Amino acid sequence: MSDISTTGAVLAEGMPGIVDDWSADKEAFQVPWGKAMMWIFLLSDTFIFSCFLTSYMNVRMSTTVPWPNPSEVFALTIFGNHMPLILIAIMTFILISSSGTMAMAVNFGYRKDRVKTAVLMLATAAFGVSFVGMQAFEWTKLIEEGVRPWGNPMGAAQFGSCFFMITGFHGLHVSAGVIYLSIVAFKVYRGDYDKSNNYEAVEIAGLYWHFVDLVWVFIFAFFYLW
Amino acid sequence: MEATAEGQQHPISIYLKIWLLLFVLSTLSYLVDVMGFESYLRWGLILLFMFLKAGFIIAIFMHMAWERLALAYAILCPPLCLLVLIGLMAIEAEYTFLTRLLFFSQ
Numbered sequence: 001m002s003d004i005s006t007t008g009a010v011l012a013e014g015m016p017g018i019v020d021d022w023s024a025d026k027e028a029f030q031v032p033w034g035k036a037m038m039w040i041f042l043l044s045d046t047f048i049f050s051c052f053l054t055s056y057m058n059v060r061m062s063t064t065v066p067w068p069n070p071s072e073v074f075a076l077t078i079f080g081n082h083m084p085l086i087l088i089a090i091m092t093f094i095l096i097s098s099s100g101t102m103a104m105a106v107n108f109g110y111r112k113d114r115v116k117t118a119v120l121m122l123a124t125a126a127f128g129v130s131f132v133g134m135q136a137f138e139w140t141k142l143i144e145e146g147v148r149p150w151g152n153p154m155g156a157a158q159f160g161s162c163f164f165m166i167t168g169f170h171g172l173h174v175s176a177g178v179i180y181l182s183i184v185a186f187k188v189y190r191g192d193y194d195k196s197n198n199y200e201a202v203e204i205a206g207l208y209w210h211f212v213d214l215v216w217v218f219i220f221a222f223f224y225l226w
Numbered sequence: 227m228e229a230t231a232e233g234q235q236h237p238i239s240i241y242l243k244i245w246l247l248l249f250v251l252s253t254l255s256y257l258v259d260v261m262g263f264e265s266y267l268r269w270g271l272i273l274l275f276m277f278l279k280a281g282f283i284i285a286i287f288m289h290m291a292w293e294r295l296a297l298a299y300a301i302l303c304p305p306l307c308l309l310v311l312i313g314l315m316a317i318e319a320e321y322t323f324l325t326r327l328l329f330f331s332q
Contacts, residue, residue, distance in 0.1 A: 003294055014295065021296035029297045039301050050308045054315050061319035064326050071259050089256045096252060100245035103287045110235050203234060203289075210287045214280055221276035225259055226269070 005030050038204045042211045045173075049215050052166050053222055059158040068154035070224050074138070088224045091134050092216065098127030099213040102181075102206045109202035114194060117202060121185035124209060128178040135171045139164075166219055173212050181205055234289045244286045251279050 003011045011030065012020050021028050029036040060067055071084040078086065105120035142163070146153045149161040184205045193199045255275040258268055285291040290298055 011294065017294060018296050018299065021294065029300070030294055031297060036297070039297065043301050043304060046305050047308070050305070050311070054308070054312055057312065058315045058319045058322075061316065062322035062326065064323065064330060085256065085259050089252070092252050092256070093249065096245070096248045099248070099283065099287055100241065103241040103245070104238065106234070107236065107238050107241060207288055210283055213287075214283050217276055217279045217283065221255065221272050225255060225272045 003030065032200050034200060034204050035207070038207050042207065045211065045215075049166075049169070049218070052162075052169065053218060056162040056166060056223065059162065060156070063156040063158055065156040067156050068152065068159045070226075073142070073154060074224065085224060087134060087138055088220065091131055092220055094127050094131050094134070095213050095216050098124045098131070099210055101127065102209045106203045106206040109188070109193070109199035112194065112199065114188060114191060117199070118185045118189035121181050121188065121202070121205070125178045125181040125185065128174050128181070128209075132171055132174050132178070135167060135174075139167075162223070166223060170212070170215055170219060173215065177209050177212050180208060234292060236289075236292075240286060244282050247282060248279055251275050251282075255279075 002013060005011050006027070011017060021030065074086075074088050075082060075084045076086050077083070101120050102124045105117050105124060108116040108120060147160045147163065149164050151157040152160045184201055187193065188199075188202065193201060252275075255272060258271045258275070263271060284302075290302070
């Protein structure tokens, strides 16, 4: 079960492995640099989203006006049935499905299956587009109902600013991800990674996309369900 | 299969299983709202399903389970600092809330 370094040496496991990797006069992370950099970018992004969610917690705890009930605010009536939070649930399933197709794309990438990788990545991007579309619908609906960053008819004024800031920043990440995935999918289809015989770029794009899904898990729990 | 410098190669079935599991967990967390659970039961279940989903995404989809500990610790430990921020902001919010109660009741 021992890992192999980029230079071909057998690496130690567990705590001795950490000490070896960090203390030796060599690279600390035994992964391609692009992957390490993406992880560090995602770490910094984690802090940004955490600041948003923490400030949301702060204003929600400190307001003396009742917080609007998200279950009701995001309810829809479909075919005469009143369904609480249904749009958000659908958006959650769409994003999870996109994460699934992305994971498959990474897998087919390492099997050097050019066409399947490109198709799965485009499917992921398509899920992403439908997610952003639903978010646009949700924003339109709330704006029509009078929700503004400085106030709303349902309760605490801070609801609007938290909603637009958090979901807006997440939607921006999804949109950027769609563009990013489309570019990488195009390069896959064109055969760029067959020439270099290296599909690492697909996994790195996948890391970004899974992170977008990961952030949604926290937004779904703290903003919509709490 | 083993993770090497060549890249992450794993059987496709593991991704399909995790995909299904994430669907089940999302349905369960949605049901928490539909069933109308309240208070600590609600928050506990929301957090449980949230951490399970986040854990599976990071460990399997993002391959962290197969990365070396030097990378895993470098990425997963720094966010623990956020607990301090959350704690401080919760105390601050509580103070603001009590101050507002005093001020607005006058």
